[in-house]
Amino acid sequence: MAAEKTVLFLVVPCYNEEEVIVSSAEELEKKLSGLEKEGRISGRSRIVLVNDGSKDKTPKLIHGLHETKENIVCINFSRNFGHQSAVLAGYLYAMDKCDAVISIDADLQQDIGAIDRFLDEYDKGADIVYGVRNSRDTDGFGKKVTSQMFYGLMRKLGCEIIPNHADYRLLSNRVLHALSEYKEHNLFLRGLIPTLGFPSAIVHFDVHERKAGKSKYTLRKMLRLASDGITSFSIKPMHIIFNIGVIAVAASLVNIIYTLIVFFSGHTVSGWSTIVISIWLFGGLQLIATGCIGEYIGKNYIESKQRPRYIIESIESCDKNLKLAPQRTDHETDINR
Numbered sequence: 350m351a352a353e354k355t356v357l358f359l360v361v362p363c364y365n366e367e368e369v370i371v372s373s374a375e376e377l378e379k380k381l382s383g384l385e386k387e388g389r390i391s392g393r394s395r396i397v398l399v400n401d402g403s404k405d406k407t408p409k410l411i412h413g414l415h416e417t418k419e420n421i422v423c424i425n426f427s428r429n430f431g432h433q434s435a436v437l438a439g440y441l442y443a444m445d446k447c448d449a450v451i452s453i454d455a456d457l458q459q460d461i462g463a464i465d466r467f468l469d470e471y472d473k474g475a476d477i478v479y480g481v482r483n484s485r486d487t488d489g490f491g492k493k494v495t496s497q498m499f500y501g502l503m504r505k506l507g508c509e510i511i512p513n514h515a516d517y518r519l520l521s522n523r524v525l526h527a528l529s530e531y532k533e534h535n536l537f538l539r540g541l542i543p544t545l546g547f548p549s550a551i552v553h554f555d556v557h558e559r560k561a562g563k564s565k566y567t568l569r570k571m572l573r574l575a576s577d578g579i580t581s582f583s584i585k586p587m588h589i590i591f592n593i594g595v596i597a598v599a600a601s602l603v604n605i606i607y608t609l610i611v612f613f614s615g616h617t618v619s620g621w622s623t624i625v626i627s628i629w630l631f632g633g634l635q636l637i638a639t640g641c642i643g644e645y646i647g648k649n650y651i652e653s654k655q656r657p658r659y660i661i662e663s664i665e666s667c668d669k670n671l672k673l674a675p676q677r678t679d680h681e682t683d684i685n686r
């Protein structure tokens with residue numbers, strides 16, 4: 350009996366992408382139908398467009414795409430929840446309907462030619478295929494330097510992040526099920542996914558310039574993501590602050606001895622500078638330490654509320670009663686590590 354063809358879902362987060370979404374969806378459509386004609390994927394494969402609370406014409410455009418193409422599914426968030434939540438919503442929607450999912454940005458900066466190689470690795474048994482960009486030439490100088498510093502820092506802090514891998518990746522059905530067990534609010538998928546285990550592979554791809562529109566990753570969103578990445582995966586910053594505190598206390602002991610010697614020798618006025626320096630130094634250190642601790646307490650506070658990570662306003666799909674796709678059964682998922 351011929352093996353069942355892979356049901357592939359493409360997950361595309363979209364935020365204010367009116368300039369590119371129609372042409373990108375058409376290109377992805379072409380790619381899917383090409384793969385289907387080659388017999389590589391099943392006709393039940395879909396493109397899932399996740400509208401992350403766009404304020405431009407994106408919702409209207411993707412609704413129109415869904416109306417004309419039955420393999421296009423639209424998920425509309427009630428507001429902007431962020432790229433990571435949009436990717437996760439697509440993953441969780443696809444979870445019980447597909448064999449594998451590939452997430453890709455709406456601007457198609459990531460080369461869709463790599464999808465064939467993602468599938469090759471999947472067919473060879475990889476459950477996770479990481480797309481790793483060949484160069485960062487399309488990034489500005491600032492983005493290049495900050496992202497390299499960020500990847501370096503994350504690795505130093507003990508997070509198994511894959512350098513130059515963003516969110517262009519393939520996940521098998523069972524990885525999606527494992528991922529769905531992680532209920533954390535502060536989502537940093539590229540740090541979380543390598544901790545899941547499972548056989549994995551890397552595929553290198555070229556990055557193109559954005560065809561139209563501006564980057565939706567503002568500096569504020571990038572800093573938020575970096576902060577989520579660091580504080581969701583490492584408590585080392587707290588250890589570093591603690592160690593600085595220990596050194597500072599040791600230094601202040603020396604300072605106290607010095608101040609006492611000066612005091613007993615009768616030159617009390619000269620202590621003024623020491624006091625002022627100490628006040629500023631310790632005031633600053635305390636603020637840093639409090640801020641760092643506050644970040645973790647804040648995260649605990651949010652996690653303890655168990656708020657939903659996103660709210661779906663509507664789903665538009667032609668698949669009324671989609672049956673479960675055949676799942677891979679070669680080895681069991683173990684998420685109880």
Ligand code: UDP
Pocket residue numbers: 361362363364365366401429430431432433435453454455456458563564565566570
């Ligand atoms: N995006 C999103 N929500 C946001 C910001 C971005 O869904 O709040 C999507 C965006 O539409 C795109 C992807 O995330 O599909 C990557 O964004 P962008 O291409 O602007 O980032 P860059 O390539 O500049 O890092």
Ligand code: MG
Pocket residue numbers: 454456458559564
């Ligand atoms: Mg982009």
